[in-house]
Amino acid sequence: MDSLNSLDYCSQFIDENINNKKGLEYKDRFIDILSDPNNLFIKRCEKAGTVENGCVFLHNGIKVETYGYYGDFSEILLLNKGCHEPAEERMFELILKDIPENGTMIELGSYWAFYTIWFNKVVKNAKNYCIEPELNELNLGKRNCLLNDIDNVDFTQGFIGKNQINLCDFIREKNIENIDILHSDIQGFELEMLEDITELLIQNKIKYLFVSTHSDYLHYKCINLLKQHNYRIIASADFETETFCFDGIIVACHITNQTFGNYNIGNRKFTKLRNIPYL
DSSP: OOSTTOTTGGGGGBOTTOOOOOOOSHHHHHHHHHTOGGGGGOOOOTTTTOEETTEEEOTTSOEEETTTTTGGGGHHHHHTTSOSOHHHHHHHHHHHTTOOTTOEEEEETOTTOHHHHHHHHHSTTOEEEEEESOHHHHHHHHHHHHHTTOOOEEEEEOOBSTTSBOHHHHHHHTTOOOEEEEEEOOTTOHHHHHHHTHHHHHTTOEEEEEEEESSHHHHHHHHHHHHHTTEEEEEEEOTTTTOSSSSEEEEEEETTOOSSOOBOOOOGGGBOOOOOTTO
16 A cells, blocks of 8 residues: 555545645645645656756656746646656556557647646657647647747647537548547537547547546546546546545546556545645
8 A cells, every 4th residue: 555556545545534625726726736645656867857047847747848848837847856747647658558550649638738748858750739729728728839949840739629610620620540648638528528528438549648627627527538438547536525626627548548557646635635734
């Protein structure tokens, strides 16, 4: 249980006598993130959390514009040495180990393109596609890519959803055969997106999914839809109770993929939060 190799490691911190509320103000959200036991799985490079020439170094050596991540909320990148979503980043690093050369990733709601850059740095001959509705955020992602010497990402401005960009049409237009990672953070449209790609799920065209969720209702509806289409949940933290970040997270793969087991990534409500006097 106390081994960092344990899939169930985070469960040892759960105490149902504790009853934390979800952090809403920046200070409380910072405390939640800093208290996440998944931080123990995140390896930090020497420069992680430091600022140099207007850029902050993240835990994996990627550098991004210092205040590009939601303005003042970017302070978490300094406080937590380059890590802003410990559970999701732990799982992303793990899943990257099963991505082959020439792997393909699509990031929906790509914003600052962090996960795209990470994938591109690790996967040889990576193929990356970013879809982001807001032009300023899309351009931020482009700039962050260039900061990391990446110039082979396909950027598309647009919304995912009904009467907008349909992902099935998108992959046909781009001649994408299979998706190794579909990463989605689309601010409440996650269920609609999954409903629109059922043909891809049925055909097992997506190896791994990372879905950020924005309510418990959406979280569990997404889980049910994935299970109905023969996808299993590798890791899950719901929106209200479990996540240490603001969004919930679901990590899933097809039931035929048994590379990874089922990971307990903690429960904020029932975990003792750190006392951080300098916040």
